[in-house]
Amino acid sequence: MSVAATGLAPIREGFSPARVAAMMLRYLYLLRSSWPRTLELIYWPAIQMILWGFMSRFLMTNSSWVARAGGVLLAAVMLWDVMFRGQLGVSVSFLEEMWSRNLGHLFVTPLRAYEWVIALIAMSFVRVGIGVVPAAVLAIPLYHYSIFSLGLPLIAFFSLLMIMGWAMGLAICGLILRHGLGAESIAWFAVFILAPVSAIYYPVSVLPWWLQYVAWLLPSTHVFEGMRAVMFDHVFRFDHFIAAAVLDALYLACGGIVFLIFMRQARKRGALMQMGE
Amino acid sequence: MRAPRPFCAGTGFFALAPKTGFRHDARVSTPAIQVRNLSKRFGDIVAVDGIDFTVARGVTAALLGGNGAGKTTTLSILLGLLLPSAGAVEIFGEDMLRHRYRVLPRINFSSPYVDLPHRLTVRQNLTVYGRLYGLRNLPARIAALSRDLQIGPFLDRPTGKLSAGQKTRVALAKALLNEPELLLLDEPTASLDPDTGDWVRSYLEAYRRHSRATILLASHNMGEVERLCSDVMMMRAGRIVDRGSPQELLARYGRATLEQVFLDIARGNERFAPSEAAQ
Numbered sequence: 001m002s003v004a005a006t007g008l009a010p011i012r013e014g015f016s017p018a019r020v021a022a023m024m025l026r027y028l029y030l031l032r033s034s035w036p037r038t039l040e041l042i043y044w045p046a047i048q049m050i051l052w053g054f055m056s057r058f059l060m061t062n063s064s065w066v067a068r069a070g071g072v073l074l075a076a077v078m079l080w081d082v083m084f085r086g087q088l089g090v091s092v093s094f095l096e097e098m099w100s101r102n103l104g105h106l107f108v109t110p111l112r113a114y115e116w117v118i119a120l121i122a123m124s125f126v127r128v129g130i131g132v133v134p135a136a137v138l139a140i141p142l143y144h145y146s147i148f149s150l151g152l153p154l155i156a157f158f159s160l161l162m163i164m165g166w167a168m169g170l171a172i173c174g175l176i177l178r179h180g181l182g183a184e185s186i187a188w189f190a191v192f193i194l195a196p197v198s199a200i201y202y203p204v205s206v207l208p209w210w211l212q213y214v215a216w217l218l219p220s221t222h223v224f225e226g227m228r229a230v231m232f233d234h235v236f237r238f239d240h241f242i243a244a245a246v247l248d249a250l251y252l253a254c255g256g257i258v259f260l261i262f263m264r265q266a267r268k269r270g271a272l273m274q275m276g277e
Numbered sequence: 278m279r280a281p282r283p284f285c286a287g288t289g290f291f292a293l294a295p296k297t298g299f300r301h302d303a304r305v306s307t308p309a310i311q312v313r314n315l316s317k318r319f320g321d322i323v324a325v326d327g328i329d330f331t332v333a334r335g336v337t338a339a340l341l342g343g344n345g346a347g348k349t350t351t352l353s354i355l356l357g358l359l360l361p362s363a364g365a366v367e368i369f370g371e372d373m374l375r376h377r378y379r380v381l382p383r384i385n386f387s388s389p390y391v392d393l394p395h396r397l398t399v400r401q402n403l404t405v406y407g408r409l410y411g412l413r414n415l416p417a418r419i420a421a422l423s424r425d426l427q428i429g430p431f432l433d434r435p436t437g438k439l440s441a442g443q444k445t446r447v448a449l450a451k452a453l454l455n456e457p458e459l460l461l462l463d464e465p466t467a468s469l470d471p472d473t474g475d476w477v478r479s480y481l482e483a484y485r486r487h488s489r490a491t492i493l494l495a496s497h498n499m500g501e502v503e504r505l506c507s508d509v510m511m512m513r514a515g516r517i518v519d520r521g522s523p524q525e526l527l528a529r530y531g532r533a534t535l536e537q538v539f540l541d542i543a544r545g546n547e548r549f550a551p552s553e554a555a556q
Contacts, residue, residue, distance in 0.1 A: 022408030026394070029401045033435075096394070104391035105451070108356045109409040110381045269319070270350065270359045273391060 019111050023119030027093050028126070041127055045081045045135035052077040053143040071145035072231050076200045076224060078136055078147050079157055083220060084191050085131045086165020087172070089124025091187035094173040098181055103272045113263050117256065120173070121166050128162065153230050156241055157223050163248040164219045165191070170255035174262035177271065199224050219244040219251065307370035309334045309459050309491035310355065315364035317350050317515075324350040326515035327364070332508065334458075337485055337492040339502040341535075342512030343543050348495035349390075351512075352461050355493070356386055368459060382410060387452035388463035389445065395437025399428060399447050402436055403454060410455040422450045426480070442473035449477065453484065460484075462494040466501055478504055499535040509535070511542045518542055 031038055056073040059066040066072060097103050106116070140146045147154060172190055176183050197211060198220040204212050215221040222244035229237045266272050310332040317325040325347045332338045340348040353359035355366060357377040366373040368380045393402045400419060407415040423429040426446045431439055436447060445466070452460060465481065466474035478501055485492050496502055502509055503523045511519040511526070519526065519542060523535055530538045 016411070018411055019409055022405050025408065026397070026401075026405040029397050029405070030394070033396050033398075100394040100396070101392040102394050104358060104388065105393060105406070106409075107358055108381060108384070108386055109406065110378055110411070111409050112378070264360075267358065268360045270353055272358045273349070273353050273388075 019115045020119045027123045041131040045131045049135040080200050083161040083165045085128040086162040087169040089127035090120045090169025093123045160244045167251035167255035170259040174258040177262040177266045219247040311367040313365045316362045318362045335489045337506045338508040339506040340495045346512040347515040384459040385452040385457035386461040387448040389467045400432045460492045503535045
């Protein structure tokens with residue numbers, strides 16, 4: 001530890017939770033200052049849930065597969081949103097710094113890149129909470145389905161999908177650092193490339209055999225298969241849980257490495273001073 | 278605009294700073310900045326070309342040069358925002374490439390080209406940055422800065438809605454939050470009207486005098502440099518092509534103003550070899 005120039009405050013040379021909290025405060029100020037941003041967080045998950053709720057109601061009488069577990073589509077849509085919002089939570093908070101051309105100021109403070117990453121991840125929790133919890137609660141009176149009825153496995157599914165969202169979010173932030181705001185749209189569509197192979201609304205067996213190999217490389221596929229096992233067969237599949245956890249660890253490490261590599265490249269190219277709209 | 282407040286005990290942020298800090302410690306003999314053989318290339322473009330210079334503690338020095346001379350690139354490297362292609366940078370005796378985080382709490386910078394978040398109010402921005410610097414008693418600090426820099430009336434307005442002059446004062450408040458021992462300024466009065474520009478220059482003069490901080494500014498405002506700086510490094514095409522106090526430069530070139538010296542140098546009529554200039 002050393003003493004700051006002012007002699008007023010000790011500056012931690014290592015990890016500082018206070019700096020992480022400062023960055024979170026910055027994003028919370030932003031959320032608080034703009035109700036349309038907060039509304040947008042709630043809006044899409046709620047609309048998705050309402051849409052798939054009616055779809056489920058229709059399929060309940062027309063599909064024996066859906067009829068076996070009424071909430072299977074609703075649970076899928078809400079869990080998918082956890083992953084999507086988890087990724088977006090990281091990417092959008094990161095983009096806020098790009099939009100406001102603030103990186104140059106941030107990185108002449110003692111803030112470490114990994115402290116910023118932790119703040120981005122923490123904010124993703126907050127954003128997912130704001131977005132998904134109201135949709136989940138709304139589903140109870142509207143469709144008489146509570147995702148909370150999944151019980152403890154829900155915590156596992158939620159965590160595994162959040163981690164995959166963070167991993168993707170970090171990799172996307174790295175790409176935006178590398179290619180500038182021209183690559184901003186990656187943040188909004190990248191996750192959807194995984195949707196068809198994540199077996200969100202249907203079992204993996206529906207996919208062509210060669211695509212199934214790709215699907216099993218995604219933590220999300222194991223989560224959605226695991227979710228259906230709980231809902232249809234009332235068993236928690238540890239094999240899927242472990243596979244998803246191992247893959248998540250791998251993805252998160254890769255996402256973090258990609259981000260830090262591109263962060264260093266940005267310092268080489270002078271992009272931290274120039275990034276902005 | 279009122280003249281900058283005198284730095285009275287108990288009013289401004291200097292009141293918060295004990296007089297027994299780094300500036301008087303044993304390491305004071307090391308220069309504030311020492312740059313050796315510093316180069317930065319972007320592909321085929323050489324932005325900074327093997328420069329050497331030292332800036333002593335407690336002075337105001339300037340990097341002066343036209344567009345593309347390498348001033349901002351040099352500042353970015355000093356701040357650790359940009360990695361050099363070759364060379365070494367030491368700030369307060371610490372290697373910036375290896376021990377950047379030991380130095381960063383002791384320095385700060387301001388540039389009109391790097392914004393503070395527009396949607397956050399001035400107070401929110403200062404709060405976030407104050408916390409990043411780990412400052413204690415932050416509300417008192419912000420209150421003191423707001424008195425000194427006369428930003429009180431718009432402390433709770435979004436930063437993006439301020440005028441250029443107000444933004445400059447807010448950026449200065451952010452740059453002074455941690456009472457830096459080394460303040461790096463990129464064109465500190467760019468786009469300001471003469472009155473506001475003069476106010477900012479007076480403030481910086483008073484700040485350096487009182488805090489004994491080192492200030493390095495990049496500018497192409499000759500009047501500003503002449504008024505504030507005791508040490509001027511003239512840059513062209515990534516090199517330091519001459520150096521001296523404003524008076525020395527005027528005498529050397531037989532000119533009446535630094536602007537004329539600048540034009541001489543910009544047109545390739547410098548009187549010193551780069552190697553001599555670096556001494």
